[in-house]
Amino acid sequence: MRKALSNYPSRPRQHTVTTGFPEHRGWNKTGTLDQHRLRKIQEDPHQIAVLAKFNNTFFSYHEIYWTKEDHLGAYYDAGGWDRGRHSLVGDERFRGPHRTIAWWSVLMHYIFLDDPWTEFVTGEPKYANLASLTYDHATGMNLAKLVDRPHKRALIHNRCTAKDVGEVLSEVKGHVELRNVSFRFPSRPDKPVLQNLSLSCPAGQQTAIVGLSGSGKSTVAGLATLFYDATEGTVMLDGHDVKDLNVRALRSHISLVRQEPCLLDRSIFENIALGLINSPVHTHLQPILTDHGEKAQEVMSLVEGAAKLADANGFIEKLQEGYGTLVGSSGNLISGGQKQRISLARALVKDPRILILNEATASLDSATEMRIQKALETMAVGRTVITIAHRLSTIKNSDNIIVMRQGKLVEQGPHTELMVANGAYAELVRLQNLNVESTQEEKSTRSVSPINQITEKVETCLSVADGIRDQDETADTSATQDSKSEEIGGVVDTQRSFSSTASSLGSMFRPYAFVLVLAVTGAVVIGGTYCASAVIFGNVVGKLSGCEEPQNIRDAGELYGLMFFVLAIIEFFANLVSWSLFGWMAENVIYKVRVLSLRSILEQDLQWHESNDRNPLLLLSLITKDSNALAGLTGSVVCTILSILINLFAAIIMSHIIAWRIAIVCLAVVPLLLAAGWMRVTSLAQFEERHLEAFARAWANVRLAIGYGLSNFLYGLAYWWGAKNIIAGYYTQTQFFIVLLALLVSSQLWGQMFALAPDVSRAFHANRRLLNLLDLGSTKKLSAPIQTLPSKFSQSTSDVEYTATTREKVDDTRNGISVSLKHVHFAYPARPDTRVLHGLDLTVKPGQFAALVGPSGAGKSTIISLIERLYSPESGTIHVDGRDVAYSDISFRDSIAYAKLEEACQLANIHDVIVQLPDGYDTHCGPNGDRLSGGQKQRLAIARALIRKPKLLLLDESTSALDAESERLLQDGLEKASKNMTVIAIAHRLYTIRKADVIFLIEHGRCVEQGTHAQLIERSETYRVDALNQTVDG
Structure with a gap:
């Protein structure tokens, strides 16, 4: 308390009353203003606590009230007003100038202190501090209410001091074990996520966890990293309960790569180097992360090595600024596959004892994924690797595969044993396997090249794909790099008269x-x-x-x-x-x-x-x-x-x-x-x-x-x-x-x-x-006139949202619409010299299910962006339903015929999951859908698209987070829904688009092949190798 009060800016000179006459007895009784102020503080224990927390900030807030009150009290008291009217009228000492001075003091300070826009008598602007300090005060009170709960206070204390308490293991081998663990999310205490689960991830081995969406796979990763505490049971690390370990030390040995990578708005180098923070192996490099020094070269070599392991070094070096390239907010300036590889490199640069991969390669093409898997298998020797995946081809070489369903362990073992057991795992494998041995449309007995011949050509085709990918990836980063000198659409803060x-x-x-x-x-x-x-x-x-x-x-x-x-x-x-x-x-x-x-x-x-x-x-x-x-x-x-x-x-x-x-x-x-x-x-x-x-x-x-x-x-x-x-x-x-x-x-x-x-x-x-x-206005070339500024504000209706322009609707009586791209050339404005599309020709007929496949960076997402009119092509035309998208004001948002909510959710295979929740369709999804699993979020997003019954449905890797069974059910629903719509899908998992009416193989910004799945298996070596990579051998 004494320390808090000593920080108070006492200003006795500014608070002294200079009336020019002897002190009145009332003033003597009141004492000095500073003493009066301190007595006020001491009378209120609550103020003492808050003042001690917020120091001078809270003093300055109350200065507004106390200064005004004390000065008025002092001047009135000095004038004798509170002792009766005779003090000013009958007292001989208050004659002439003394009386005038007293009245003048009272009135002037009343006028200037009572006005909320005037200044402190201390010489500080009141208005400049009033709003912000009032906000600080309100925030502090809300924080005090939040913290002032017994269980909250204990929890916050334990978590805040966890970095200083708990056992620190001198050596971590990486044996993770769950013993009879049950878990429920605090937001859904009635729905168990894990039920008496026991599993073991031996040290130095690769353990894979597979299962349906929502079975609790990601929850296991959260428990192992102490993001959550088990409701029941024990989570062990090398025989120690993780609750007894130092949290900071524990996490220093673990690297986690999530399905949705999070990147900071910094350079690629900085994002990868952040993995070195809290690394027990690289403590001597900690100062380099915030300052330059002689060991900076060592940091750079570690970053490059991690990028090579994550197969990211190739596309990074092709970028104009290399490792200094900014990735943008949340990494939105690079493609999804590139984000995942940078996130993987950030995890690998730490050289962790335990590596947890939660759908870390879901956004990668099979060729890139295959290279990363080989690199991981090499560096995983002697380390514990826990892989969560839906694409089973990525985990078939794991030492142990754990199959989960509804929070329970169904079966476990190596790939060969599980296939022999012919259980849940074998069923998932059969759902994902592609037929690469014969065509499905032609009934001839001629088969494609034998498997051993295909295997001999795999490396050749992969090297060809490498060349294509390296040329394309820097283009697909596109929008990726802003040219700061370019002013597209005008600068918002330009001068105005x-x-x-x-x-x-x-x-x-x-x-x-x-x-x-x-x-x-x-x-x-x-x-x-x-x-x-x-x-x-x-x-x-x-x-x-x-x-x-x-x-x-x-x-x-x-x-x-x-x-x-x-x-x-x-x-x-x-x-x-x-x-x-x-x-x-x-x-x-x-x-x-x-x-x-x-x-x-x-x-x-x-x-x-x-x-x-x-x-x-x-x-x-x-x-x-x-x-x-x-x-x-x-x-x-x-x-x-x-x-x-x-x-x-x-x-x-x-x-x-x-x-x-x-x-x-x-x-x-x-x-x-x-x-x-x-x-x-x-x-x-x-x-x-x-x-x-x-x-x-x-x-x-x-x-x-x-x-x-x-x-x-x-x-x-x-x-x-x-x-x-x-x-x-x-x-x-x-x-x-x-x-x-x-x-x-x-x-x-x-x-x-x-x-x-x-x-x-x-x-x-x-x-x-x-x-x-x-x-x-609108930068799109629309036929509708743009409103002038006065007309925008002089709307006759009370709600300006009511005046939104109604756009032309698409005829909803037909089954789907046509899409065609003719001789389309495109380069992102930030990189006009790097062309993404080279004379692309592509036609999708009404009602067709079309798929776009190809290596990462081939330009698939760019095609979707052009169709959505997010960008305009440099040359060529894009027609939707026979109309050039650059000059028509067709909005697919307005071509909605709303269907029943449940029908859309059933088509997206999410209805059964929703009805099992305690609140059903009223369940809150949480910020960014954090209360749902990755697969559930994707299915919910597809349901949101299907409920509109659009004539054109664009799917960009919309099933990457789904398990094989959910994907099969979703495909069945899409087949029913697509009878009345045109579907264009981008996918790396060929199982998703094997039934498409036409598949376009995109390489280097061109359509090099098109046809059905069976036709491409026969004609295209690249497509056939891609299919082979995704096939899980029995």
């Missing part, structure tokens, strides 16, 4: 003209009340004369006190009306801006989204942060600025009417104050974007120095000139104080406007960005 910005504000407020008039009227009344208070105060001072009788002073005090009270009521209602109406208009304008901004963002093509370092967070800030900042030009800030401007002009006019000789001299200094404020606003506008924090604080200090210096100068000049005019008999004391207070309040209120400069500056920049975003 002041007149254009002002006219746009008029367009925003035009629909609320009547409400705006009422709000401005309230602001006028607020501005006028300051001048009215000056008139009342001048008359009060005039009555505080030593020549007046005490009774006359009391009568005048009661009269003017009543006038002050009435004026306060008027100002209260004026503030209530003005602030409420301005706030209501601000909410409506911000709502419209958000909807129109989102619509404009969605109308831009993918090239615009990938240029100029745009990312989802930046675009989201345009809708949220910039929209909120816009309130600085639309809400209560406008009310404050209007009232200040009105008060300034009213004060100038009134002062010249009452005492023009005094007003003219005082007014000569006001332009200096205005100029200082304008300079600060201009400076903030120029420097805020580049040096927001530093320049804002620096110019705030400049404004403080200028503002206080000029204010003191104005005080001295006004008193000197006013005294001369009173002595000369030109004006009375009442007139002087009316003019002085009116101009003084006006100049001080201008200081409030300067305190609002950061908010106005932010709002102005935000307004420019948002207006430029709205002006972008």
